[in-house]
Amino acid sequence: MKAAKSSTLRKSVRGIIVPKCKPRRFYGRGVPGVDLSKLAGKLIVVEGADGSGRSTQIVRLVEWLEGSGHATVQVGLKRSTLVSEELDQAQQGNILSHTTLSLFYATDFADQLENIILPGLRAGLMVLADRYIYTLMARDMVRGMDEAWVKNLYGIALIPDVVFYLNVQPQELIERNFAKKQALDYWESGMDLGLSRDMFDSFLQYQSLVAAKFRELQRTYGLTIVDGHRTPEEINIELRHRIQSVLEG
Amino acid sequence: MDGSGKSTQIYLLKRWLELQGLKVFFSEWNSSTLVKNATSKGKKRELLSPTTFSLIHATDFADRYERQLVPLLRAGYVVLCDRYIFTAFARDTVRGCPPEWVRDIYNFAAMPDLVFFFKAPLEISLQRILDGRPQLKYFEAGMDLRLSPDPYESFRIFQGRILEQYLAMSADFKFLVIDASEPIEAQQNIVRDLVAAKVDLHQFVPHKRPKKT
Numbered sequence: 280m281k282a283a284k285s286s287t288l289r290k291s292v293r294g295i296i297v298p299k300c301k302p303r304r305f306y307g308r309g310v311p312g313v314d315l316s317k318l319a320g321k322l323i324v325v326e327g328a329d330g331s332g333r334s335t336q337i338v339r340l341v342e343w344l345e346g347s348g349h350a351t352v353q354v355g356l357k358r359s360t361l362v363s364e365e366l367d368q369a370q371q372g373n374i375l376s377h378t379t380l381s382l383f384y385a386t387d388f389a390d391q392l393e394n395i396i397l398p399g400l401r402a403g404l405m406v407l408a409d410r411y412i413y414t415l416m417a418r419d420m421v422r423g424m425d426e427a428w429v430k431n432l433y434g435i436a437l438i439p440d441v442v443f444y445l446n447v448q449p450q451e452l453i454e455r456n457f458a459k460k461q462a463l464d465y466w467e468s469g470m471d472l473g474l475s476r477d478m479f480d481s482f483l484q485y486q487s488l489v490a491a492k493f494r495e496l497q498r499t500y501g502l503t504i505v506d507g508h509r510t511p512e513e514i515n516i517e518l519r520h521r522i523q524s525v526l527e528g
Numbered sequence: 529m530d531g532s533g534k535s536t537q538i539y540l541l542k543r544w545l546e547l548q549g550l551k552v553f554f555s556e557w558n559s560s561t562l563v564k565n566a567t568s569k570g571k572k573r574e575l576l577s578p579t580t581f582s583l584i585h586a587t588d589f590a591d592r593y594e595r596q597l598v599p600l601l602r603a604g605y606v607v608l609c610d611r612y613i614f615t616a617f618a619r620d621t622v623r624g625c626p627p628e629w630v631r632d633i634y635n636f637a638a639m640p641d642l643v644f645f646f647k648a649p650l651e652i653s654l655q656r657i658l659d660g661r662p663q664l665k666y667f668e669a670g671m672d673l674r675l676s677p678d679p680y681e682s683f684r685i686f687q688g689r690i691l692e693q694y695l696a697m698s699a700d701f702k703f704l705v706i707d708a709s710e711p712i713e714a715q716q717n718i719v720r721d722l723v724a725a726k727v728d729l730h731q732f733v734p735h736k737r738p739k740k741t
Contacts (some may be wrong), residue, residue: 310579311624361575365566376594377637382587383563389579410581430630435579478534 295348295448298403299528306412307434310393318400322437324411325518326493328486329467331507332456332514336445337407338513340522344405349526352399355409359390370466381419385432386413392435400437412436413444413502419490421485423473440525442500443518444493445507449486453479478498529691532708533715538610540716541723545606550732551649552606555596563588571667578623581667585616586633593637601638604730605715613637614701616692620685623673642726643701643721648708650688657681 323340325333341351353457357363369375377385387390388411399406401446410435419429456463465471466476469485497504501520507512536553547551557679559567567584576584596673600607613634620630632716648656658680666672670686698705704722706715 308629308643310577311626312578361570361580365562368561375591376564379563379587379590382583382590382633383566386566386580386583386587389577390575391585393577393579413553425636428632428635431629432631514593 296526298349298526299311303528304438305434306436306438307431309437310389310397312434313397318397318437319403320400321441321522322396322400322406322408323522323525324408324413324439324442325445326413326442326451327507328408328447328489329464330452330459331407331445332349332446332511333445335511336443336515336518338408339405339511340518343405343515343519344522349405350403350436351405351407352395353407353409354395356384356414357387359387359452360394361390362387371458373487375425376442377419377422378446381415381422381424381429381432385435385523388415388433392437396437408439411442413442413493413496413500414449417489419470421488441521444497444502444504445520446490446493446504447485447507449490451508452486453482462519529646529648529653529694529708531656532648532662532681533656533673533712534644535610536709536712537644537646537715537719538608540712541719542608544716544720545608545723545729545732548729549734550602550606550729551734552608552732554608555592555600555610557592557621559588560591560595563591563720571665572674574666576667578620578625578672580634581623581668582620582630582673585620589613589616589634589679590636597638600740605734606729609640612640612643614643614697614703617697618690618723621693622670622689632741639701642723643703645698645703645705645720646708646715647695647705650684650691652709654684655686695735 298319298357299371300316300319305315305319309315315356325337327333335422339352340352344351357366362383368386369380369383396408398404416429418431420426453463458465463478463482468482469488470478470481472481475481476482493502495500505517507514534707541554542554546590563584567588570580570584597607616634617627617630621627664679664683669683671679671682673682673686675685694703697703706718708715
């Protein structure tokens with residue numbers, strides 16, 4: 280009996296995939312002082328509008344990854360030690376102009392990149408990013424910022440191992456946002472753009488503009504577009520399947 | 529450079545323009561509270577890397593640029609700035625940020641009509657600042673670059689590298705180099721001559737209100 284037990288133990292231990300260290304690159308000039316050959320972990324990004332199911336999927340992925348023996352760490356927009364509080368306040372008052380807000384977000388991103396993402400990868404963790412530079416780029420470009428400028432700015436970003444974009448139709452997003460928060464968010468409705476004074480109208484227009492930008496970004500950056508209209512379980516199966524192949528290298 | 533006497537020169541230039549009754553504005557570079565809070569927190573707690581140092585200062589600059597400079601220029605003012613994007617170019621490059629990356633980030637900012645560079649021998653500018661044995665701040669002294677454990681020594685090396693960067697970009701951005709070791713009056717004379725020669729000051733005469741009849 281004892282022998283049988285230890286053999287199953289050994290078997291399950293053997294089942295844990297040890298990811299290989301692969302050569303990595305930044306999108307542009309990167310950040311100074313980083314040894315790219317020492318990043319053993321994997322960077323997994325989930326993009327999508329509010330209500331597209333990002334956080335649900337990430338919670339499930341963390342559970343699955345941990346169950347499969349991988350340590351994880353999470354990052355997301357507006358979570359840096361450096362500027363998250365101030366960014367929050369800036370949004371409450373809507374007092375910063377586009378370039379300023381854009382650079383403020385880039386600062387938030389860079390702080391997490393250098394203090395969580397890169398150290399996490401160095402330590403061999405699975406880094407799950409609840410949105411990455413693509414949302415920031417799409418938002419900036421929809422607001423008329425120069426594309427080359429935005430690309431240079433985010434040239435500091437490390438190229439992730441996989442990027443999922445949970446695609447959900449604006450009409451469906453609206454219903455999910457109502458169900459969750461009973462109201463539409465000012466920024467997620469793009470009210471600062473002055474598309475329409477009617478929030479419902481503005482939401483639909485804004486989300487369509489952002490989705491169109493994502494389709495452009497998809498071509499440049501090779502995002503994996505995931506149909507977000509299915510059940511959370513169906514979506515998660517697809518994500519796990521794709522992450523599995525990343526892990527197996 | 530710090531300690532080159534540029535603030536005195538820009539003040540005298542401002543007075544000269546004002547006394548001619550022209551629309552002139554000296555930008556004090558007041559940041560909005562939000563951005564200032566984030567910057568000072570980052571500095572006090574030594575949270576900044578070369579990249580975040582660069583980005584948070586770019587945020588601060590963009591804020592002031594969009595809120596103050598653009599409206600002033602649109603309103604037809606002569607705007608005088610004590611430091612501009614070149615300070616960031618020099619400082620961030622010394623910290624190891626790729627120069628092209630930094631320059632591209634700041635390309636939303638208009639190129640000035642005139643850029644004066646007050647060039648003092650390093651020893652003189654260092655002496656002017658360090659004579660008072662000021663309390664040098666961590667980032668100000670370039671301590672994050674680990675050049676020396678002594679803040680004063682670190683500051684010397686750091687300022688030396690910044691001077692090199694300024695000199696290297698001097699031709700690219702057509703700096704008007706003023707010898708800051710000359711007497712104040714001699715420098716101001718050159719500055720005023722250059723401004724008068726290169727800027728049509730008549731366009732900055734304020735609009736008169738139409739007289740009531």
